[in-house]
């Protein structure tokens with residue numbers, strides 16, 4: 539960053555990085571409205587919370603209005619859900635899921651209180667709100683609720699009096715007043731939804747990596763940071779399992795055109811504001827942003843799915859509807875789907891669901907769907923994972939999927955299921971080969987090379 543130069547143009551700044559990618563930033567709008575989101579690791583101790591407070595205070599002192607959305611301290615949501623599991627190992631009915639949400643939401647409640655206190659200790663005026671106090675209205679799908687509306691009047695009134703407003707991530711309230719949560723990683727979605735509702739100038743997602751990489755840098759140390767990633771690619775990467783952003787946050791950003799950037803909270807809090815605002819990865823909305831699109835921009839993987847197969851179902855019209863209709867009615871999301879070629883008038887029907895909905899889906903299929911269809915058996919496998927290659931350039935290049943299959947074959951990895959879209963190809967494989975597959979594909983598509991899109 540030392541040799542980057544910034545030029546001001548019509549109130550905006552175009553920062554010319556020592557890379558082929560000029561990065562457009564909006565932070566120099568005077569008195570911008572900015573949403574900051576801090577993840578669990580960034581909020582992981584009182585020392586880190588103090589750093590967050592100092593960073594936020596720096597932005598406020600530069601003249602901006604700040605709404606801050608923190609996650610629970612790292613490990614806290616897992617700890618709370620672990621306690622729940624000890625007392626009720628099979629909390630799959632609605633009454634139990636309601637209580638899981640009441641419990642899990644407390645992690646963020648602690649974070650907002652601590653951050654408000656830390657900001658006040660920094661001499662800032664700060665006020666914290668739980669989701670229900672804003673309110674952030676959601677539907678009633680406990681543990682994976684969707685945000686329906688946000689009333690920003692209270693936040694706006696506070697900002698107008700010079701306060702920093704801190705809003706819990708991950709939670710909302712349904713029409714009956716029940717506390718709901720938005721699914722794991724949901725604080726990203728809270729932050730982007732608040733930014734969308736308030737038409738914020740930018741939403742900055744501070745996390746423990748310094749941007750979006752070609753793949754998870756914890757799995758492939760050679761992974762490279764992308765300076766920009768198109769919204770479409772980010773959407774696919776998030777939906778294919780890249781945990782750096784929750785999928786719904788990307789959907790919100792796309793729908794409401796929220797300027798979104800992923801950056802590190804581990805830089806010194808007092809680094810130059812211009813440098814900080816131009817760091818990380820910018821999610822862009824322009825397809826032609828890059829001179830030449832990389833064929834594959836990133837590799838995502840997901841260990842959170844499980845495979846279910848309904849065996850020996852009669853191969854007649856309406857089978858897919860009868861199986862998947864029942865699953866959808868139970869509000870269980872289905873991902874990769876395969877129907878085998880029929881033999882003797884019978885076929886097998888397989889699909890993947892999220893692992894934490896596996897037990898519910900299996901019970902439903904075994905008890906209700908299979909008997910009514912006359913299926914022979916319902917079998918499940920939780921030891922699978924899905925690995926995907928993602929890139930806008932796949933649209934205009936042929937043979938990319940074949941190259942992927944060759945790379946997997948070279949590693950001796952068997953493919954169980956395949957699914958494709960215009961800009962991604964996914965395979966379901968045995969979980970034990972996940973890292974091998976991701977590393978092999980990263981190499982095969984030369985994502986660690988100098989000509990990779992990160993440079």
Ligand code: ADP
Pocket residue numbers: 576577578579580609723744745746747749750751752753754755756779780781782783836
């Ligand atoms: P937070 O607690 O800040 O929300 P998360 O753990 O949810 O952080 O997301 C950040 C993590 O996402 C990183 O530590 C990294 O291991 C993982 N990750 C997965 N895929 C990617 C990717 N393509 N680029 C960067 N990070 C990724």
Ligand code: ASP
Pocket residue numbers: 577578609610615616645707708721722723724725726
């Ligand atoms: N605390 C929640 C979780 O661990 C939400 C989040 O961190 O985004 O999933």
Ligand code: MG
Pocket residue numbers: 577723726781782783784
């Ligand atoms: Mg996260």
